[in-house]
Amino acid sequence: NAGVTQTPKFQVLKTGQSMTLQCAQDMNHEYMSWYRQDPGMGLRLIHYSVGAGITDQGEVPNGYNVSRSTTEDFPLRLLSAAPSQTSVYFCASSYLQGANSPLHFGNGTRLTVT
Amino acid sequence: EDQVTQSPEALRLQEGESSSLNCSYTVSGLRGLFWYRQDPGKGPEFLFTLYSAGEEKEKERLKATLTKKESFLHITAPKPEDSATYLCAVRALGGGGSNYKLTFGKGTLLTVNP
Numbered sequence: 001n002a003g004v005t006q007t008p009k010f011q012v013l014k015t016g017q018s019m020t021l022q023c024a025q026d027m028n029h030e031y032m033s034w035y036r037q038d039p040g041m042g043l044r045l046i047h048y049s050v051g052a053g054i055t056d057q058g059e060v061p062n063g064y065n066v067s068r069s070t071t072e073d074f075p076l077r078l079l080s081a082a083p084s085q086t087s088v089y090f091c092a093s094s095y096l097q098g099a100n101s102p103l104h105f106g107n108g109t110r111l112t113v114t
Numbered sequence: 115e116d117q118v119t120q121s122p123e124a125l126r127l128q129e130g131e132s133s134s135l136n137c138s139y140t141v142s143g144l145r146g147l148f149w150y151r152q153d154p155g156k157g158p159e160f161l162f163t164l165y166s167a168g169e170e171k172e173k174e175r176l177k178a179t180l181t182k183k184e185s186f187l188h189i190t191a192p193k194p195e196d197s198a199t200y201l202c203a204v205r206a207l208g209g210g211g212s213n214y215k216l217t218f219g220k221g222t223l224l225t226v227n228p
Contacts, residue, residue: 004157031214033214040220041220042201042218042219042220042221043158043201043203043216044218045215045216048215050214058215090157090158092157094214096214100145100146100163100165100205101214102148102160102163103148103160103216104160105150105157105158106157107155107156107157108155108156
């Protein structure tokens with residue numbers, strides 16, 4: 001199993017550009033989520049999904065869109081990149097059954113917006 | 115609002131020098147407390163889940179304990195390869211998809227010198 005796979009690993013954008021961060025998991029996890037990690041701020045939840053066709057906002061959703069058309073994939077879209085979105089983005093997934101199923105993380109996408 | 119505070123922010127130990135990391139939390143109802151390890155450039159890696167006060171879990175040189183207000187990660191006779199950032203997170207009782215989200219602390223950066 002590959003686990004949670006994120007692409008790209010690194011990305012540089014200019015202010016106003018759009019892009020999609022990809023996330024795929026092969027563990028048949030129903031729950032998927034996106035976090036951003038900033039120095040001194042810890043991991044903050046952006047959006048999450050409990051299954052195909054179902055998404056919801058987390059703590060810091062502004063400027064980001066998500067969709068969930070399949071169980072495996074959960075892309076994160078930046079509509080118009082801003083320097084404040086410079087961060088490391090992590091995708092994480094878990095089972096729904098057993099509410100204490102741990103989150104499994106990908107290795108992140110490091111995004112710089114200039 | 116769920117809150118997780120970790121201390122110290124950074125800890126430097128000599129190889130073999132045992133110590134503890136602290137995680138204090140405030141939640142409306144605790145479903146589970148999680149410890150993760152994060153190496154530079156990688157995603158968080160799951161270590162332990164604790165469910166109720168008094169519970170303890172061990173893995174090699176690490177032991178996690180839980181009270182009603184805090185958790186400790188005890189590191190016995192650490193080695194340089196234990197150097198990493200250790201993250202604490204809580205999952206609170208809630209409705210719908212919020213049952214599954216984790217709220218993270220900012221982490222403790224542990225450095226073990228040979």
